Amino acid sequence: xxxxxxxxxxxxxxxxxxxxxxxxxxxxxxxxxxxxxxxxxxxxxxxxxxxxxxxxxxxxxxxxxxxxxxxxxxxxxxxxxxxxxxxxxxxxxxxxxxxxxxxxxxxxxxxxxxxxxxxxxxxxxxxxxxxxxxxxxxxxxxxxxxxxxxxxxxxxxxxxxxxxxxxxxxxxxxxxxxxxxxxxxxxxxxxxxxxxxxxxxxxxxxxxxxxxxxxxxxxxxxxxxxxxxxxxxxxxxxxxxxxxxxxxxxxxxxxxxxxxxxxxxxxxxxxxxxxxxxxxxxxxxxxxxxxxxxxxxxxxxxxxxxxxxxxxxxxxxxxxxxxxxxxxxxxxxxxxxxxxxxxxxxxxxxxxxxxxxxx
Ligand code: PEP
Ligand code: MN
Numbered sequence: 001x002x003x004x005x006x007x008x009x010x011x012x013x014x015x016x017x018x019x020x021x022x023x024x025x026x027x028x029x030x031x032x033x034x035x036x037x038x039x040x041x042x043x044x045x046x047x048x049x050x051x052x053x054x055x056x057x058x059x060x061x062x063x064x065x066x067x068x069x070x071x072x073x074x075x076x077x078x079x080x081x082x083x084x085x086x087x088x089x090x091x092x093x094x095x096x097x098x099x100x101x102x103x104x105x106x107x108x109x110x111x112x113x114x115x116x117x118x119x120x121x122x123x124x125x126x127x128x129x130x131x132x133x134x135x136x137x138x139x140x141x142x143x144x145x146x147x148x149x150x151x152x153x154x155x156x157x158x159x160x161x162x163x164x165x166x167x168x169x170x171x172x173x174x175x176x177x178x179x180x181x182x183x184x185x186x187x188x189x190x191x192x193x194x195x196x197x198x199x200x201x202x203x204x205x206x207x208x209x210x211x212x213x214x215x216x217x218x219x220x221x222x223x224x225x226x227x228x229x230x231x232x233x234x235x236x237x238x239x240x241x242x243x244x245x246x247x248x249x250x251x252x253x254x255x256x257x258x259x260x261x262x263x264x265x266x267x268x269x270x271x272x273x274x275x276x277x278x279x280x281x282x283x284x285x286x287x288x289x290x291x292x293x294x295x296x297x298x299x300x301x302x303x304x305x306x307x308x309x310x311x312x313x314x315x316x317x318x319x320x321x322x323x324x325x326x327x328x329x330x331x332x333x334x335x336x337x338x339x340x341x342x343x344x345x346x347x348x349x350x351x352x353x354x355x356x357x358x359x
Contacts, residue, residue, distance in 0.1 A: 001153050006196050007161045009105070009134045009227075010048060010084060018261060019220075020200065020227030022086055022105070023252055024050035025234075026242035027063060028070040035076060037234040040249035042081035044256075048105065049074070049083040050229060054094055055241060056111045063240040071101035078102065086136075090118060095125035099133060107136040110168055110205070113151045114140035123158035134162035136200060143170040145186055149193065164198040165190060166229055169206035179208025179245070182216070184223065191225075198226035204245045210236075213247060214255045221259055230255075292344070293351060300352030310352045316345060 010020055023041050028034045028051040038049050051074060055065035074085040086105035089095050090112045098106060106126075112118045119137075126135065135155050140147045148165065155163055167187040169180030187199055203216030217228055233239045236246035247255065303310060320341055327337035 001149065001156070001194070003152075003156055003163065003194055003196050005161055006163055009136070009162050009164045009198055019225075019259075020048070020198070021046055021256065022048040022050045022200065022227065022229040023232045023249075024086075025052075025239065026204075026231045026246060027052045027055055027240055028066055028073055029063075029240045030066075031073045031076075033234055034070070034073040035080070037232060037249060038077040038081050038083065040234060041232060041252070042083055044249050044253035046249075046252075047083055048086055049077050049081070050086045050107075050231075051077075052241070053087045053098070054090060055088075056090055056109055057241075058111075068097055071097060071103070074103060075101055078104075088112075089122055092121050092125040095122055095129065099129050099131050103133075105134040105136065107166060108138060108151065110138045110141045113137050114142060114144075114147060116147075116150060116154070119151045119154050123154040123160075126155070126160060127158040130159075132162065133160075134164070135160045136164045136166045138166040138168050138202070139170065139186070141171040141180075143183055143186055145189055145193075148186075148190065152194070152197070164200060164226070166200045166202050167206075167225070168202035168204075168229075178206055178212070180206050182206050182219075184219075187225070188223070200227035200229050201225045202229040204229070204231035204242070208245050210245060210247050210251070213245070214258065217255060217259055222262055224262070289344070293348065296348040297351055297355060300355035303352065304356050310349055310356065319345075 023046045025033065025037050034051060037051075041049060051070070053065050053067065053070040053074070055063060057064055071087075074087065077083060078085050084104040085102075086107060087098055087103050088109045089098055089106045090109060095106065108119060108122060112122075126133070137148065137151045137155065140151070152163060152165060165187070167182070167190075169178060169182045170186070172181055187201075190197070191199060201216070201220035203213045203220065207213055207216050213230060217230070220228060230252060231242060231246045232249050232252045233243075233246040234248065236243055236248060239246050300310070302308075320338060323341055324334050324337045328334055
């Protein structure tokens with residue numbers, strides 16, 4: 001797919017290295033909370049206000065959004081502060097009601113973009129409306145780039161030209177410092193496949209904790225993503241949803257002002273030299289891996305001739321222990337070395353089994 005003819009999400013925003021910032025509460029809760037948050041954000045220079053009106057919650061019983069009534073509050077935010085307003089849509093009715101209320105930017109949430117029927121319904125509603133509205137597609141909860149691109153394609157095919165993606169990290173099962181680990185290689189690959197598509201990073205849903213917002217914002221800028229979508233609430237500790245990850249407008253202002261914008265126009269000559277060194281080291285590494293595999297295949301032949309099992313636990317354990325200890329001494333992490341060795345070992349075993357099965 002190619003995305004010819006895309007228009008900017010917001011006129012003049014996200015240019016010259018300064019990110020497009022969208023901020024606001026996870027949910028619009030009351031008129032007062034919505035307007036008070038919006039006024040403070042506007043004073044801090046934020047140009048796009050976000051607030052969830054319909055909230056798809058993982059489990060029933062949580063606050064599922066204020067609904068249609070909240071759209072009138074967004075209208076007031078626009079009138080009073082001049083900010084553009086953005087909200088999440090998950091079905092045709094949401095699209096129709098949001099457009100009717102003059103919402104400028106719609107986004108499709110992570111739980112919805114994982115469902116092609118829902119995305120198509122939204123795309124059809126947008127096509128029927130003929131509105132020139134900006135639409136952002138959050139990555140699906142599961143790390144599936146094709147599903148993400150598929151959702152973007154449905155909107156593009158429906159005539160949406162102010163189109164963008166939001167990277168909010170991916171669900172996982174287990175322990176992590178992140179609520180939704182970023183898996184940066186996925187949005188980087190999205191950018192490689194669709195270079196003209198703006199990508200906004202959402203550190204709030206990625207980190208799930210206030211203290212992770214600033215470092216994740218900086219990482220997003222360092223990787224040259226187009227913008228940031230950050231949850232901000234006038235009284236975060238009292239928020240009705242996602243309270244651990246929301247920051248006050250004042251904290252947000254401090255976070256934004258401490259971000260370092262990287263200058264794309266900088267001289268890159270010394271960087272190029274370092275990259276050439278990396279290329280050379282990688283070539284050496286490939287060569288070493290290949291030599292290691294050759295030896296491993298020799299061992300495979302020996303094991304076959306002597307009817308020995310391919311995997312020998314004690315040898316494997318000793319190997320991991322000694323290499324990990326050396327790596328740690330050199331300043332690398334034990335986890336990193338274990339992952340590398342496990343991958344190498346798996347490939348060795350695969351190659352030896354191939355030899356074993358050969359006549
Ligand atoms: C949100 O932006 O408040 C939201 C529900 O996010 P996500 O779809 O990324 O979980
Ligand atoms: Mn939220």
